Amino acid sequence: MQLDEEGTAEGAPQTAAAEDGVVRALSLANALLNRPGGLTREQIFDKIELYRARRDERDRLVGSQRQRADDALEKLFGHDKEHLRSCGIKLLEPTAEDDYRYRISRTQYGLPDLSLTSQERSALYRAQLQFARNTIAGLQHAVWAIDPEYDDAAGSPAAPRVVQSSIGSDTEVAHLLDISRIGLRAAITFRYTGRGRRQAETRRVVPLGMGVRGHWYLLAHDLDRDAQRTFRLDRVSGTISTLPAASLSEPESVTLKQITRGGRYAALDVAAEVDRNVAGFTEHDAVEGALRVHQDEAPGTLPKLTRGTSRRRRDDASTKTERVINMIALLLTRGGIRPSELLEKYSLTPDQLLRDLLSISLVTTDQYPDTLDVTPFPPLNDEQFITEYLTADQPIELRASGGAMDRPVSLTKPGAMSLLIALKSLIELCPPGDEHIAAAAESLQRKVMAIVPEPIAHAAESMSLAPQAAHRAVLRAAQQASSAGHAVELAYTDISGRSSTRVVEPVQVVHDGPHTYMRAWCRRAQGERFFRLDRIADLKPLPHDPQGERSAALSLSDSSGPQVPVTADSVSVVLRFSPSAAGQAFLYHPVKQHTEKVTGARTILTSFVTKEAVIGTCLRAGGDVEVIRPVELREEVAERALELLGQQQK
Missing domain, CATH: 2.30.30 (SH3 type barrels.)
Incomplete structure (x- = not known):
């Protein structure tokens, strides 16, 4: 354990701390890996400080209070074991035959060697290059985990004219991962705002497949409508969760069994169905929708617009544990990893990286060989961490007495999904002359699917990434x-x-x-x-x-991608995105924005290259995007919509 007395400048308040759940799970893994003979439950509680403190507190109680404290401790211990198992760590439950000792086998710890061929290695790095400009979460780590000897700091093999990709917003990919974790053909529920709706409604569905046609779409059986439906993932809000079996009616349970066993939707063509749904919204529908929202008077006052910051959804304890245990392996194997590299590899915010480093520093049982020492030790203040630690970007070294955790244990679930998306993209968007890369990507895809959680493999297999x-x-x-x-x-x-x-x-x-x-x-x-x-x-x-x-x-040069040019004709506008389209607002580079708490609708201040660009955007949006200011431009959108509808009726 590192107790740092100089980690925070004098007078700077402590604003960051390690995360207890992550520290407990990692300390448990480290202790068991360093003791092939295993440890009993009481030995674990005695050696790991965060368990010991709770056990000692329990021992001071009597009667029902002691029983409740013991139940809480056992529940905590159970959660930590499950977090490790969710990472792919085979933590064995004790039996009388092994003296009731918990064990983790060193020989079964970590990812297997996939024995990559030279062609598969080329496909792996082409996948990495494809997303180099807008890395999807966890991809950089996944590439290293698949091939730990590859040094991306030295540069990857040249791939001129490689496709550059950024598939989906952070929100869409997060929803995609949530569905993948639960698994296809399992009943789930979420809040959804359909086109033209003012508020989200609860939907109960059975996922059948996913595809991207500009946006990510979920193809599913809707339990309440007993029919197939398609959902755009940027219109999903809140948590995606599993539906309890007890909440399903008898007919719904029968339907779920039919879908699960492949008796229904067995011949479903995901690509064709996504294409059909994307093409279903006509130009006439779009213009009618634009007229509907622009023909009323503009609101008299505007909501308070503020400069927005990108907000990442907080990871759960299982996801954090998986990420940090893999970060430990990277630091032990490579050494000298700069903070900026860790931010990129794991798609982290600075505050989360600080908490991850602090959690690593507390992985210990206060006994050799379990200690981990992070150098340089980070400050305990978020602002100081950003202005000093990240600015210096000094390579981080991790010293371990035992070195038991020096192998990547998984791709991480975001990394696994990111890699499978990237490989599928190589296969389905293969340019002429690169058929050999597509074939190698297919071979590598099969190997990766064999080592990732089954629900993620099934979800990736069902995906369609073909262009419209x-x-x-x-x-x-x-x-x-x-x-x-x-x-x-x-x-x-x-x-x-x-x-x-x-x-x-x-x-x-x-x-x-x-x-x-x-x-x-x-x-x-x-x-x-x-x-x-x-x-x-x-x-x-x-x-x-x-x-x-x-x-x-x-x-052969890098590019910042498509940009909105600022010219003398540029127009500053305030736009309101309906609740169903709020997830698209980031595409329009908002300078300031406001999100309505009740409906989720988003109002932004931005600029367009010309007035005609604003009008065209609103007419194509079908009522999902409306001009609030300037009022004259709002009226012009309504006039243009009326004119177009008149022409279409002739």
Whole structure:
């Protein structure tokens, strides 16, 4: 145990502390790994401080109070054991044959060697590169856990013109992971705000599959409607939880058994069903929805808009334990890992990294060989940790007397899902000439599915990451031009509705949130440009017009992705996103925002490149996005909607 007397500057209050549940679980694992003969329950309580303190407090009580304290201690111990088992650690319950000792076998601890081939290793790093600009949670750690000898600090193999991806918002991926943990074809419940709804309602469903077509969609059997339904995950709010069997009616229980046993939805084509649902909302529906919300007067007052910060959902104790036990393995194996690298590898906020480091520092039984020493020891104040510790970014070393926890124990559940998404993306979005990478990704995918929790493997297997059907021909042509190194001629309509024809040199396909772009060198603009696939009316390959040096250089350079340019024509607007569309607000780069507590609707202050861009966005949103200020622009959206509806009726 590290007791740091200089960890916080004089006068700086302590604002951070280790998390007891994580410390207990890790101390339990460390103690048992260092003692092949095992420990009895009382020996564990005696050696691990956080148990010992509770046991001693229990021993001072008598009668029913002592019994309640003993029950609480046993319940706590049970939770900690389950947290370790959820990480994939085989903690054996004691029996009379082994003197009632708990054991963790060193030989069964950690991930198995997947014996990667050179082709599978190339696919692994291509998957990592694909998400290099917008890393999905846990992917960096998963790559290291699969191949611990790979040093990403030295740089990964070059992969020019690799697809760059960012599939889904943090909220969507968190919901995706929640469903995956519970498992497909199990009854779940959540709050959902459908299109046009003002408030969320409770839905009870049986998940059948998931797919991404810009947004993540859940295909499920709706128990209350006894029919198949599709749900957009950014419209789900609150907790996704398992439905107790006792809460189901007899017909619902029969339906669940039919689905679980494969007698119903056995031949379900997830990709086709997601395509059909995405295409179901027509242009006429969208314009009618826009008119409905814009024809009333704008609100007289605005809610108080503040500068928003991205908020990550707090992990539960099991997730934290899994992450920290893998972080220990990384620090023991590599040594000298900078805080900035840990923030990236585990997709952490600074305050969570501080608490993880403090939890590691308290993993002990006060006896050799169980101590772990973190150097440099972090301060106990959040602000000081950010301004001093993170700014210095001095490599962190972890010294262990026993070294029992020096192997990655799992991919972590977010890491497993992230890696499987990345591999599936390589397979389904494979550009011409990279078929060998797709084949290696399929082989690696099978190996990974064999070592991850079964519900996550089943969920990943059910996913469809293919592009929208309407965009596939354009995407394929863009990929072929990029691979072959020739130009293309585009008929393109920008966000403001301005049409143009131009010759460009494609260098990458970029999946950014709900949109897919072609990154290219534009000869007309003489610079880098991003063209949204759904705005390309026509793409004509120019096989005899080779790309030049500027596009070749562009293909090897990093990019910050599609950006909203600020020009003299830029328009500042206040938009309200309906409760069902609140999750999309982050795509519009809000300067300030406000979220309604009751409905979840979100109001933001942002800017658009032109007035026409604002009008077009609202008309396509189907009533999910409305202009609040300026009032004149709101009225113009309503007038344009009326005009379009009149034209459609002719």
